[in-house]
Amino acid sequence: MTAAVSTRKAWLMAARPQTLPAAAAPVLVGTGLAVRTGVFDPLPAVVALVGALLLQIGTNFANDYYDAVRGADTEDREGFTRVTAGGLIDPGAVKRAMYATFGLSILVGTYLVYVGGVPILVVGLASVVAGITYTGGPLPYGYRGLGDVFVFVFFGLVAVAGTYYVQAIGSVADPFPLWIPSGTIPAAAVVAALPAAGLSTAILVINNVRDRETDAASGKRTLAVALGYRASRIEWSALVGLAYAVPVVFFLDGYGPAALAPLVTAPLALGIGAVIWRRRDGDALNPALERTGQLLFAHSALFAAGLAVPAVV
DSSP, X not given: OHHHHHHHHHHHHHXXXXXXXXXXXXXXXXXXXXXXXXXXXXXXXXXXXXXXXXXXXXXXXHHHHHHHHTTOSOXXXXXXXXXXXXXXXXXHHHHHHHHHHHHHHHHHHXXXXXXXXXXXXXXXXXXXXXXXXXXXXXXXXXXXXXXXXXXXXXXXXXXXXXXXXXXXXXXTSOSSOSSOOTTSSOHHXXXXXXXXXXXXXXXXXXXXXXXXXXXXXXXXXXXXXHHOHHHHHHHHHHHHHHHHHHHXXXXXXXXXXXXXXXXXXXXXXXXXXXXXXXXXXXXXXXXXXXXXXXXXXHHHHXXXXXXXXXXXX
């Protein structure tokens, strides 16, 4: 019985449920904007959420497996326990779980492809490939300083705009369109994606600042390794600052005071920033990483609500 519980806990650790709110956050924002503009469609919204969660879990499995087999996860690493490197789960089992999870995300995404057509097919497959090649494949881009770009684009811009698109498309086009019909990805959907993109990337920045020394020693050249501590902290501050500038832009553009709701999370952001600028050890940055994930979810939920509320009250 103990072994079974231990195995379940190990798989839970590999899936990293603490990262799932970050996957849900951009879907909330895209849906909030869809409600505001009158294109809300519950079924595509729910399927987009499930797909986003599966992509996040698959990427977590991939990172756990490939970082271990490449030697990036060592005993000196100060981050959360990795199950492959820690010997808690057989590497082959983690790899199979990775492919199974990505396969399930593709299966779930077939409905979104039916609704959204070729654009969603391309984006969905690109998301799966990006999740695997982040740390896997012959040229893992996460080892070449491009992880920040991947997170900003896929867990921010693509996730928010894609969520809006699969809800807006049903009212203007037949199933499986070959291209993006006019008006289904307005500029507001791209701008609204910037806070989620910035805060998602800020999570990765903390992770890479914490692991900078061990990553450099193992040949994993993240952007933090290339930039150094000071520039990485400036990057984190700029990304978080972006998240607070965008609601102000929406307010000034006529979306009403409710669009400013995310600003109530600013004290949490300032508290995390104080840690980031003073510390670089895991004892301080692991909690800061978790709090940034909480900040992302809270900011996104409030932003989504701020966008949606004027349309429903």
